[in-house]
Amino acid sequence: MPHDVADLVAAAKGGDREAFDELVRETYTSTYTLAYRLIGNEDDARDVVQEAYLRAYRGLRRFRGDALFTTWLYRITANCAATHLGRRARHRHDPLDEALPVADTRSDRDPQLRADADDLHGRLQDALADLPARLRAVVVLRDVYDLPHEAIAAELGISESAAKVRLHRARHKLREQLFGRHDDEASRAG
Amino acid sequence: MPDVRCEDLADDLAATAEGLGTLGRAQRRHVERCLRCQAEVVQYRKLLRAMHSMRTQVLEPAPGLLADVLASIESAGERRAISSLLSGRRIAYVSGLAAATAAGAAGAIVYATRTRRTRLAG
Numbered sequence: 001m002p003h004d005v006a007d008l009v010a011a012a013k014g015g016d017r018e019a020f021d022e023l024v025r026e027t028y029t030s031t032y033t034l035a036y037r038l039i040g041n042e043d044d045a046r047d048v049v050q051e052a053y054l055r056a057y058r059g060l061r062r063f064r065g066d067a068l069f070t071t072w073l074y075r076i077t078a079n080c081a082a083t084h085l086g087r088r089a090r091h092r093h094d095p096l097d098e099a100l101p102v103a104d105t106r107s108d109r110d111p112q113l114r115a116d117a118d119d120l121h122g123r124l125q126d127a128l129a130d131l132p133a134r135l136r137a138v139v140v141l142r143d144v145y146d147l148p149h150e151a152i153a154a155e156l157g158i159s160e161s162a163a164k165v166r167l168h169r170a171r172h173k174l175r176e177q178l179f180g181r182h183d184d185e186a187s188r189a190g
Numbered sequence: 191m192p193d194v195r196c197e198d199l200a201d202d203l204a205a206t207a208e209g210l211g212t213l214g215r216a217q218r219r220h221v222e223r224c225l226r227c228q229a230e231v232v233q234y235r236k237l238l239r240a241m242h243s244m245r246t247q248v249l250e251p252a253p254g255l256l257a258d259v260l261a262s263i264e265s266a267g268e269r270r271a272i273s274s275l276l277s278g279r280r281i282a283y284v285s286g287l288a289a290a291t292a293a294g295a296a297g298a299i300v301y302a303t304r305t306r307r308t309r310l311a312g
Binding site: 140 | 200201204230233234236237238240241242243244245247248249250251252255256258259260262263264266267
């Protein structure tokens with residue numbers, strides 16, 4: 001059984017179910033990681049991962065191979081996450097306040113691991129969790145996963161200019177939360 | 191050269207840190223002289239480096255996710271196989287009907303032709 005992703009994709013496109021199963025084994029943790037970063041809680045992230053692989057399975061014949069399989073899968077995952085968040089917003093009984101964090105995941109983290117991790121990375125995780133979902137999605141897809149603006153816009157169902165505006169806002173909020181406001185300090189030093 | 195304010199560059203500094211922005215000459219001169227803007231560029235660079243490094247960090251899901259995904263794929267595969275089987279049978283059925291219809295039409299033509307010949311002969 002070939003473990004090269006390209007070989008697995010070719011075999012799966014030809015109808016080899018085992019090859020597709022192997023693709024799932026090779027990629028499911030990174031897919032889950034992306035889903036969790038976009039959704040903010042484990043249960044919903046698992047639902048998104050299942051939906052993403054089902055859609056990948058059904059649509060694999062349409063995968064042209066002009067992008068990496070993982071990139072294609074990330075786009076599907078982003079689209080599933082956006083759909084899931086939209087569904088969640090419609091089912092809430094109180095108005096969705098996008099200023100509120102989607103979920104506080106900090107209690108899920110092992111304090112010992114956090115103590116050992118780089119301080120900036122730990123604070124970045126917290127800052128990302130504090131972002132509204134619609135801003136977090138764009139900044140994660142762009143700055144972590146390097147998806148181009150047009151792909152992000154397409155998968156989130158927004159315009160490219162809206163994606164860029166959200167990216168700028170997200171980066172601005174993250175920078176302020178991580179480094180504070182240096183306006184007064186730098187002005188005095190300058 | 192018009193004065194450039196820090197607020198004018200707020201949108202451009204992150205792109206500059208990313209290596210994508212193109213600052214004009216006046217903007218570059220401002221950044222070269224402004225500690226606040228320089229500090230922002232440095233902060234954006236640190237932020238972007240930290241974000242990029244997250245790509246290699248993987249979160250381990252709770253046990254059972256892989257099994258659930260494979261099970262749902264298997265169900266989808268079974269449904270697809272059954273659907274193909276049914277589609278195949280439907281095609282055979284419709285083909286059979288079409289063949290029977292064509293045969294019937296051909297028979298009717300032959301009968302009509304013979305009947306006409308008999309009338310003409312008679």
